[in-house]
Amino acid sequence: MQQQSPSSAVGVIGLGAMGMGIASALLEAGLPVIGCDVSASTRDAFVAQGGRSVATPAELAAECDVVVLVVVNAEQVEAVLFGEQGAVAGLAPGSLVIQCATVAPSFARSLGERLTAAGLEMLDAPISGGAAKARSGDLSVMSSGSEAAYAKGQAALEAMAATVYRLGDTPGAGSSVKLVNQHLAGVHIAAAAEAMALGMSMGIDPDTLYEVITHSAGNSWMFENRVPHILKADYTPLSAVDIFVKDLNIVHQTGRELRLSMPVAASALQQFTAASGAGFGREDDAAVIKVYQRLSALELPAANDAQREGEP
Template sequence: MSHHSASSIGVIGLGAMGLGTATALLDAGLAVIGCDISAQARETFASRGGRSVATPTELAAECDRVVVMVVNAEQVDAVLFGEQGLVGVMAPGSLILQCATVAPSYAQELGERLAQVNLLMLDAPVSGGVAKARSGELSVMSSGSEAAYAKGQAVLDAMAATVYRLGAEPGAGSSVKLVNQHLAGVHIAAAAEAMALGLRMGLDPDMLYEVIIHSAGNSWMFQNRVPHILKGDYTPLSAVDIFVKDLNIVHQAGRELQLSMPVASSALQQFTAASGAGLGREDDSAVIKVYQRLSAFDLPAANDSDGQG
């Protein structure tokens, strides 16, 4: 199936991160084909000048490098090995950049499965959020062979400000990403709990935010997420359910390693409670609503002007 035009770059998963990355690749002058089961996601990419298809199989015939930005390992498997998957259609020697947050053991196993069918893989989870995806300035925590890096260089250059090369085998990138997700989840939950404390004490939330971001208790997540709470705007940039998933992977890794992580477990319970309360699709900062429902304090209301009501 391989012919001379199989040099496009595919991006599978045109969600917030995938759409931003696909657009950044377009901006860099690369030939990009998007792929998403959602027609709306495909239309959004089209409005940015991108072309997209509905199935990985359609994409595979035209691409020799594919960025996979789906939600979990189950979706990664479907995209690669499912009925309409890439594997079996992509030309030998093509590259999969696997960017979803998955268990390190899964990433390792995936590398072996792809090697058996002569496909290269970079274990390449990303960090930096939606704005950095769009501007092509993500951090990529990656591992893989020299051949995989050589094949993926142009893609990495266009999507990332920093590419950490963490090892020669898939698994190392996902292991470092897991440490990041532990901290990200814990810091969001901690920021929510601390703001709940401040609100319960009757403090002005904007004043409190201003003091904390200039104090030792600040974190990147506090500074980034608390403004959503201050505006009363829980439109998801990253949803509560993402941290239910990622902190569960942290928890699973801890079980495999017999490493107790009570702080991560505590954060996981708060996100699980938020999801159980029907907040799973709201912004992850909505974990503060768990505290609010269990205690008597009011959260800042949304401005009626911004349509969030």
Template sequence: MGSARPHGGGRQQVSDSTTKPRVGVIGLGAMGLGSATVLHERGLAVVGCDVSAAARRAFEGVGGRCAANPAELAEQCDVVLVVVVNAAQVEQVLFGEQGLAHALAPGGLVIQCATVAPSLAERLGARLAERDLLMLDAPISGGAVKARAGQLSVMASGSEEAFAKAGPVLDAMAATVHRLGDSPGIGSSMKLVNQLLAGVHIAAAAEAVALGIRMGLEPRRVYEVITHSAGNSWMFENRVPHILEGDYTPLSAVDIFVKDLNLVHETGRELAMATPIAASALQQFTAARGAGFGREDDSAVIKVYQRLTGIALPEAANDGGQ
């Protein structure tokens, strides 16, 4: 196991043009677009790819170039970031009919950033190795804002060769890189620990605010008091303002935690380990998805309590509420 490696001073390393890799970013959603943009701004040659025409236009709008599919992108790149939503998309991007594994030159590197099961990350690494390709198992954390600022936290595992090849890219996109081991699967394991805690904390924050409202407390006062008390958490402090503003524009959607907490559940089952607290949070996010809130911000899990108890949630100033 390695320790965290801060990258604050390392970004100067990419100024030497001989060390600059040609970088592809597949998945130009909130985090992928932010990372692609900051890589482009910091002088790397970046090609993007996304099934969404709007996402492609957004990257082109900041001066980026886009490829039609992952294979076309891979032909132009040495290092490819995969920042898609789920395991099925990762499989398609890597090994589908127009997958990048068919076109990336031997010795090329895949930096796999999606949250997937550790067992899948291990298999992906082995399949890429059969094609003489490197893989860094590198889930990311920090959200769209930190992605755009180049301040992500990366939980990475892979060979020394993979880390060396990834260096200029990680220097540009991350504030901290946690070097966790020498093979794929370890990074994804750590990300599941993070997602268990993140999902539970969001669900708990929503329940706490809902309880406060049900007892007649003013929600802004709840936020003010709790953020200065022992019950505070990073997720409470970050997500409750979305509720207070009645703004559920997705920065991280309910559907993401349905997926990620289900991965926690499935991994626990593989290990014959119960995860009852994560399971409870999963049920709340699943209920929110079932009520039609899956594509809203994950703080919309509080709307489950609104449905059950009739509590009045704060309304958005611009549209009169939900």
């Protein structure tokens, strides 16, 4: 494919909850933004906000010199960059790929080498903060890459993040730190679910239990954030069970590469895998508690009438 002269546009590939938030924050910061997603209705929703959209990464590459990837996994990264209608063939030399998906550090290192060979820059830049912070431009970015990559991506990073951690000068370091975060996040959610199951099984009122624990040493950010989903019986996926099946599998895979035993992460992975196998994979990750409901006489809080009717 013949390469075209780059514009100053920022492309966002993947307009899910996080990607749409990032694209909207970039747009709100005054940057020209082009969105790309497999869903036509999602693309239309971004256009309704004042952005532009295209159907394929190749179309996006022809008009952008900074591309932000907010897809689900390494397979999707591979597809949108190197697959049919992928972006790499159409990006002008010196263009920047900001790769935000949670992937194995080994994949991030390999991807950086391949993009360098193609004449492109890469920031290994996984993100944390959730959809709300993505929309407000307040994400935390765990990043690594060259000085040239940071310079090229400065405007986009400033628009999408409250904090950009610079962790190294080559891809891999950012994904390594994100993997530690996902290890802890997954373990803490699984532990919070088990702790609530224990308390409720002993007859403790779940709202009272939440109040006490959030003011005690056993509290965690995940306990405080996810247990209200259980109390409200609202499993609308802000971050789905299957995300932690994926991420904890990457933790497990990386542990094998390092010959590092991680039995706590392995136990959490089993709980998320069980929840997914029971049909809860697309529900909020707090739905991991439903494993205990399936295995015992545990009675979980039920949605109130307003929630059943879909009212706010």
